[in-house]
Amino acid sequence: MSLTNRQILLASRPVGKATVDNFRLVETLVPAPADLAPGQVLVRHHYLSLDPYMRMRMNDARSYAPPQALGAVMVGGTAGEVVASRHPNHAVGDRVVGGGGWQEYAVVDGPALAMLRKVDTSKVPLSAYLGAVGMPGVTAWVGLSMIVAPKAGETVVVSAASGAVGSAVGQLAKARGCRVVGIAGGPDKCAYVVDRLGFDACIDHRQHRDAASLSAALKQVAPGGVDGNFENVGGLVLDAVMANMNDFGRIALCGMISGYNDEPIPLAQPRLILTARLKLQGFIVSEHMNLWPQALQELAQRVASGQLQYRETIAQGLQAAPAAFLGMLEGRNFGKQLVKLV
Template sequence: MPKNRQIVLDSRPQGEASAANFKLLTTDTPALADGQVLVRHHYLSLDPYMRGRMNEGKSYAQPQPLGQVMIGGTVGEVAESRNPKYAAGDKVVGMGGWQEYSVVDGNQPGALRKVSTSQVPLSHYLGAVGMPGVTAWYGLVKIIEPKAGQTVVVSAASGAVGSAVGVLAKKRGARAVGVAGGAEKCRYVTEELGFDACIDYKQHKDAQSLSQALKEACPGGVDGYFENVGGIVLDAVLLRANSFARIAMCGMISGYDGKPIPMQYPQLILTNRMRIEGFIVSEHMEVWPEALAELGQLVGSGELKPRESVAQGLESAPEAFMGLLRGRNFGKQLVKLV
């Protein structure tokens, strides 16, 4: 069996996370038992939720245990199988973590999913046709429920989740307005993804300035908001929200280092009878088949053109993760392992 390189969580962050919180190890891969599968990972997914798992405090999931392989989605191929459902060479998606190989019980429901790369590149099963895409689909379709002609705003619009939100909203006849960091990301959002407008938040120092830009981009107000960030972006949207607006609360990356995220205008939630709903996509497995079918069709047809930032080699994962938390990535952040 091959040697396996792994990255474990070595210490919990105090304030901002750093690469020093992780440790790279080399271990022996155990021999397979009946029913098990050895997966060689090709790509590792880096996602903002991982930062919350590094903390010890209460959250919607158990903290990442110290000394164990960091949690994370992976795509790869079956290297060896002692399970009749899987053959060597099968392409699979799973939660293999920050390591080059994983040994998986092939009979455990949901542990591995076979995928086809005939129309969708393997890496996209960690992004647009994976958990981030389904997150976008659920928040938009089940919480925001856009109607034709309504306006949907999404923060982190060039990222793996935000990019899918806008394309899905346009498919439903809504107006899509993005918020992203930098002129290049905003160009991608409008020119390649087809959003109606995109606002560069880096050009705005406070919620009032950002709200004025939103007023120009959303002359009819905001009917739905897909929240990935928090902070002044949420405040700016609240100032432009219509009566009965819906907010899908997906992420609050501005507060992942433990700092509080004040809200300046919570009274507008009442004034406008708004609905704000937080959600975790893994709690809604019933929608995954429908969501993945639509997302796969959008990527296969070229209507959704996902961007990827790809770091090379397992040892690059900690620094790439720090870059993701600081907005340095462009699109889905991956680590290529082969």
């Protein structure tokens, strides 16, 4: 008996804003366990991770990764269980995370096996390995440690503060003795960031139409200026933060979700980089694999002990993935956006 595998393909590249018509749901067959080739592993996905970087990969533009191929399964992180294995390192029943893409099952072999990692779900829930103890958490850890490198007592600003990356950045910065200001969209997210995550302050960017207004609000909650910025949004948010940066400030550029629809988003005052001797650096977490073990160890320990809080928005069923993804790009999620498949 063969199982059906539902998959979501990239059907067309967005022109401006992405829509559900850019995706197509198809059905294929999953190979029977007896039909696996030696070295192959069959994984059933429990959770699919939806992340902002995917929007950039839908464009046919230069970026750090080649564009997502048209007609191919959308790429993405997944968490699930091994349901059949012809590989000595993977046993049926193992809980695993990997890059299985937007589908219910994946046959993993070749180089992709290197990304398939067995995880311990006794103290950390499986889904957290796609969030706080996965790529988003490590992204937070790497950008904060490597670029922002804050000292105790410094002020760090994080945009998209209630998101999977931003919430980890802020809590890690607090653990390092910093004053932390979040920027998030809406009063509920701001309340969560302060009351639950323990940030010192949070600004609702929806209350501000331009960078000058947001900058003035930031000055009120960070009167001593900003020493470090972990930037996930770009555009007017980055402009406002830059206007408040102290001399020798560091900006880790992790994402520019404000510009993922390909509209131009200039930086208003690059002269500040000169006059305040700022460092502005882009990074991609997958290029710093040497830091992952140390990062994952701290993140897992903090999640297990309850010191690192996170929140998830979970869509049900593969067919819900496109709408959930588009909603996330507009900030309708709250915390880590997942799709539950099982």
